[in-house]
Each structure stands twice: as structure tokens, then as C-alpha cells.
Amino acid sequence: MRIRTLGRLAALGWVGAATLMAQGYPLPSGSISIKFPDDSPVLFSGSLTDQSRATARGAAMAIDLRLSMLLRNVSGSRQIHGVTLRVVSQEVAVGGKGSVTYPSLHVGPGESFPVRLEMQLMRPTQTVNGPLVEVNLDGVLFGDLTFYGPNRLNSKRTMTAEELEARRDREYFKRALAQNGVAGLQSAVLESLVRQSERPRLDALVIRGGPSVAASANPAQENTANFAFVRFPDSPVAPISGSARISGNEASAPRVQVRNNSGKTVKYFELGWLVSDPSGQQYLAASLPASDAGLMLRPAGTAQVMQDTALRFTRNGQPVRVQGMTGFVSQVEFENGEMWIPSRQTLESAALLRLLAPSAEEQRLSDLYRRNGMNALLEDLKRY
Amino acid sequence: MKHPELATLALHAGGDLGPLARWRARRHLAKCETCRAEIAGFDAARGILPELSAIPEVPWNRLAAEMKANIRLGLAAGECVRVEDGPRLGAPLFAWTRAAAALASVVVLVAAGFVLERPAPRMDTAGFQGVELQSTANGIQVREGGGALGLLHNGAEARDVNYTPGAQGSMRAQNVDSETGYVTVTNVYAN
Numbered sequence: 001m002r003i004r005t006l007g008r009l010a011a012l013g014w015v016g017a018a019t020l021m022a023q024g025y026p027l028p029s030g031s032i033s034i035k036f037p038d039d040s041p042v043l044f045s046g047s048l049t050d051q052s053r054a055t056a057r058g059a060a061m062a063i064d065l066r067l068s069m070l071l072r073n074v075s076g077s078r079q080i081h082g083v084t085l086r087v088v089s090q091e092v093a094v095g096g097k098g099s100v101t102y103p104s105l106h107v108g109p110g111e112s113f114p115v116r117l118e119m120q121l122m123r124p125t126q127t128v129n130g131p132l133v134e135v136n137l138d139g140v141l142f143g144d145l146t147f148y149g150p151n152r153l154n155s156k157r158t159m160t161a162e163e164l165e166a167r168r169d170r171e172y173f174k175r176a177l178a179q180n181g182v183a184g185l186q187s188a189v190l191e192s193l194v195r196q197s198e199r200p201r202l203d204a205l206v207i208r209g210g211p212s213v214a215a216s217a218n219p220a221q222e223n224t225a226n227f228a229f230v231r232f233p234d235s236p237v238a239p240i241s242g243s244a245r246i247s248g249n250e251a252s253a254p255r256v257q258v259r260n261n262s263g264k265t266v267k268y269f270e271l272g273w274l275v276s277d278p279s280g281q282q283y284l285a286a287s288l289p290a291s292d293a294g295l296m297l298r299p300a301g302t303a304q305v306m307q308d309t310a311l312r313f314t315r316n317g318q319p320v321r322v323q324g325m326t327g328f329v330s331q332v333e334f335e336n337g338e339m340w341i342p343s344r345q346t347l348e349s350a351a352l353l354r355l356l357a358p359s360a361e362e363q364r365l366s367d368l369y370r371r372n373g374m375n376a377l378l379e380d381l382k383r384y
Numbered sequence: 385m386k387h388p389e390l391a392t393l394a395l396h397a398g399g400d401l402g403p404l405a406r407w408r409a410r411r412h413l414a415k416c417e418t419c420r421a422e423i424a425g426f427d428a429a430r431g432i433l434p435e436l437s438a439i440p441e442v443p444w445n446r447l448a449a450e451m452k453a454n455i456r457l458g459l460a461a462g463e464c465v466r467v468e469d470g471p472r473l474g475a476p477l478f479a480w481t482r483a484a485a486a487l488a489s490v491v492v493l494v495a496a497g498f499v500l501e502r503p504a505p506r507m508d509t510a511g512f513q514g515v516e517l518q519s520t521a522n523g524i525q526v527r528e529g530g531g532a533l534g535l536l537h538n539g540a541e542a543r544d545v546n547y548t549p550g551a552q553g554s555m556r557a558q559n560v561d562s563e564t565g566y567v568t569v570t571n572v573y574a575n
Contacts, residue, residue, distance in 0.1 A: 124530030
């Protein structure tokens, strides 16, 4: 009798627990809204969200969204080299949004390619009104560097810069093959893989708004530090001076003044921001883009970058004290849409290549070699 | 003129509205030909319902009687086999096994509740009033107030993902998708 009662109660307990655990449930259809313009050069088909789920977390709700779909090039005769999708969930974070870009593509007319989107949302309430996430097309970059799309995330500039980097680094590997054969290519790829694995990295927390940016946590330790600059001879824009507030492992409110040394009007530029720890080890801290959306920097004119954000650095969970800062110009866009990026030789001679993340194309090609071997890499380099 | 909901008209036709709603519906019907027509339609539909119960192929009444008889039979059979094991004189109301079992059940429920109610480790959202962007164990995220949006790169080795913060308030991650072989660049933005 006692055993039977015990068994019944245990079963009851497990049923209760199982019921509670089963609060995760599939999302209803319509949770993800995918909208492409009617005249879009890419069409989506076969979207799949069957693994998406919502789970109650107290009063809040955690949502895992998984979207798989095929994108098809219906542009007619142009080859697609990049696609950016805009991901917005207004109810989750006011103004918070994301994007997913597929650079280094070579998708011919009529061809399709698969894309995957995995998102996690935390909503403060469990009320659901309308789609949880909207996925829109922000832009498509073609092989001739023409662009289609609403460009709300400046994906034209971003994808053009990525495409220029892709061509630069693809050419580097092709040259290694042409000059020194397969052994030369292998040496170049292995060197790239080693550099990627040994690249010094920091974890960064970017804070915008809130008390951390308005005032340092410990004003007594805060000081204003000046930037040192790496100047490239062929850069259209040159940094003049700059500073940021530093407090322990936090750097905030960077300001950099630049001068247009080219003969053309510049409408956008971006700097790379390096920080060094007390041992002198340098890390890529962040990109530092121009802050003026309507910038028109005439030849010989000057402009200032100002960003009211704070960056907090850690490594393996431990704070990394910021000892020094270095800046360099990493990207320039002219009024006519042309762009400048530093050459590979320039980055290498300035000892920056070992600190920067690889371009999308360098990462793709080296990953192809690592996973599929030399023949797959050779085949890829021959194709384009 | 604003018309009542169709559901309201249907309830009115069946005499199921409350006093206030019924008064408002009558007031509207007195001056609305369209809604009166709707009511007439509902009345006509109700008129054919009794005919449905008399469909010759489905002997509803006989089926109902059989179901009731089966239920009674089940209850009677349960009475016959029921063991009289009520509380015996001298037996403790709370035997230690029952108490232990009850305690174990409570522990299981509390543990399950804790598991479900705990903050999601990857989506920490408490105690901050600005916007924060950072890399996480399997992606990047932006969080503001009680909400967070994360873009994930599940399946990628941590060393194969390259993160670049943007000083304007963004976080970028670049990796090769192990399933598709394409480079995927995700970004989250503060505004």
C-alpha cells in the first residue's frame, strides 16, 4: 500500500514537472514576416521556421527563431556578390535591430543559394501582437558594384568595402599561386590560418546611453589619453589628432580630427581603433566611423569624429586595462561613390595585418582549404 | 451609424444577451433595417436546428441513452471492486513514506519552477538603462530595458568567429556557416 501511494505521488510530481517544463511551444505561423520588394532581384522560397519556439521566463518570454530559406537570383543577367537582410523586432528593443549579410557570393542569374537565420529574443511581456520579427531586404550588390535596395543600414557602402577587400585578398592568393605554384599558395593559406588563430582578441562590451557613458564609475582613475596614429601614404584622409577618456578597462567618448588630403570630396570615412594593455600587446578594439551622416568633406577640409559610447574590455573574463590607443584610416568613401581601402602590403608593412580580422573572402578561402583541401581551393580560384 | 457586432446580434436572436446589452440592441434594431435582416437570418437558422436532431440516419436519442447506461455500468463496477481501505484506527495520518513522497514531489516542482523561471544565461537583461551590445557564447546581442535581440551563429567554433565592435554602437560577427559554406556577417545596432 505504501509503495503504491509513493509511486502515485512520485508520478504526480513528475507529471507536474513535465507540465511546467512543457511551457515551451511552437510559434504560430506569422511570427516571422518576410517582405521583399516586388521588383527585388532576389526572391525567397522555401522558408522554414519549424524549429522556432517560445518559452515562458517568469513574466517575460524567450523566443528562439530559426529561419531557413533559399534566395534566387532573378536579376536577369547580373551576378550577385552580396546580400544584406534587415532584421527588426521593434517590440523587443526599442530601436534595436540587426542585419545578416552574405558577402563574397558569386550567384549567377537563375541560381539559388541557401541562407540561415537564427535569432533569440527576450521580450519583457508574453503578449504577442503581430509578427515578432520582420525580415526585409536591405540591399543586393552586383558584380559590377551596382546596388539595389532601400539601403537603410548603409549596406551599399558596407558591401562595396567588403567586395573590394574580397577582390584584394583573392588576388593575393591568386598571385601566390601564379608566382610560386601550389606550394606558394599553400604557404600563403597556412600563413593566413596561423595568423587568424593567433590574432590577439579582446571581448568588448559596447555601451550607449545610461550612466556608464555619462560618467565614469571611478572618476578619480579617469584620464584623457591621446591617440597615436598610423598614417598611410596613399590614404585620402589623414588623422591629425584625437583623444578618448580612459578609466581602467573602459575607453569612452573618442574624438578624432582628420583632414582630406585628396582632391575629391569625401562623404564617409572610418578609422580602426587599437588599444594596448600594460604589457604593450595591441588589440583591435573597434571600428570608429564618421559621426556626421551628412558629411561632405571638401579637399583640404577637416572634420571631427565624435562617438558617445563606452567600450569595456575583458579577456578570459578578466578586465584588460587600457594603456594606450592607436588609430588608422581603414575606409574612405568619396562623393561619387568610389571607395578606398588600404592595400594588403600597406597593412602588412604597418604590422596591422596580424591584428585585424581577416576579410570575408580570406576567411572563406582559408576555411575552404581547411575543410576540403587544396584541390577545392584551386577549383574555387580557377572559377572566378 | 455604428452597427453591433454580428456575435451580439446572434446572441440577441437567441435571447442570450444581458439586460443592458439587450436594451441597446433593441434600441439599435428599432431604427436599423440591415440589422433586423441579420436577426431574421439568425431566427431562420435557429428554426431549422430542431430538424437536424431528427435526421433519420443518426439516432441521437438512442446513442445518448446508451452512453448514459455505459457510464452507470462503469460506476457500478467500480463500486464492486473498490477496496475498503479507509483510515484504520491506530494508523498514523502521515506515514513517513507519504510525507517523504510529498516532500519529494514538492522538491521536484520547485526545482522545475526554478529551472523555468531562472534568467536565460545568454540573454541577461536586468538592471541597465542604456543600450548594451556584446558577443555571447554563440552570437551577438543588443539589449535595452527588459528586451534583447540576439543573432546566433550556432555550430561555429568560437575561434572561427571574428567580432568587431563599432564605436557608434554596433557589434559585428563574421564566420563561415558550416552548413552552407557561405560567409555570414551578422550585426546588431543600438539605433
